[in-house]
Amino acid sequence: MEQIEKSRSVNIPLARWHKVVERITKLLEQKEQVFKRIFTEISTCEFLGQAQVEDWKRLAAQGWEEFQAHRRLLQVKRMIREEVGKQNVLIGISSRLTEIEAIQRQTGILQEILTAQHANRVAPEEVEMVFARTSTEEKRVKARIDPPNSFRSRGAEVLFISDYQQTGEGVDLRMLTGDQLAVLRQELEDLQARKYQAQDELAELNVTRLTLDLPEDIARLVGV
Known part of the structure; x- marks a missing residue:
């Protein structure tokens, strides 16, 4: 007779569901390391008896168990992300995230x-x-340079070189007018203000609660 998997109804804010996904991701990484090591790294240079065979069988069983648990966790993670994604669209979180991303690029x-x-x-x-x-x-600096051997001459030459290099390698052009720059500064200020507002709205929306059914053992593992 097939065993029915026990589930638990979990009602928590959206922000906490994101934490649940993070915890599941860590569990996935841990289990993947275990079964990959068992399935890809086990080798031997000699036969040491039946006890060694039993150890291999035990490791094989552990690897298979971790592999199956990994698949279940992946399914649960996908389900949570899909349901959270639907809720995000429904209540406006997705649109706020898109807006904030666009604002950050513009600013x-x-x-x-x-x-x-x-x-x-x-x-x-x-x-x-x-x-x-x-x-x-x-021309003015060159005209007042004294004979080369004098200290004043060397000082004047240095003064001229320092002054002339500002344009000797070119000048940076101002390609926007003062009025245009003022418009851009105001636009930047407005965008930054809107970004803060959208972030506050996002924080408020993330307290919206969502109810999902999780396998009881997985719910216990992730602390919900």
Whole structure:
């Protein structure tokens, strides 16, 4: 006569169901290590008698038991994730998660742009003036350099090199106007505020309770 598996009705918040899945995942890893080691690593260099054979049989039985338990845990894990997923869609958790992910991507892009378009960049219409000023400064510094052997000459040369290198390797261009940057800063601020709001809403939704039937032995193992 086939034994009927005992089950237990478990009613806990969605957030705790995620913890249950984490615990099942750890159990799966432990059992997988055991049966894989038994099924793939057992070997012998000699025969030591019937007791050795009995040990192999015991290990084989243990490996098979762990393998079957692993399959049951996988089925339970899949069932929990499917039911939690359905509930997430039903009450709006999935849409909040999608929104938060999109916001994080948008804010990352905006922060990168705003950091790069810093105040020290040069507007396109100012580039000619910057290079003209550098050229004028070069001539002015060279004109006042004393004979090469003097200390003042070496100091002036160093001053000129330091000043000129700012444009000698090019200048960073400001490709957005002040008004455009202001719009992006405001957008970033609004997105960050909405992300915090969506995260709070998500936390509130995760206390929603869900009832599922679990095999009694597995429910006991994961503490529910």
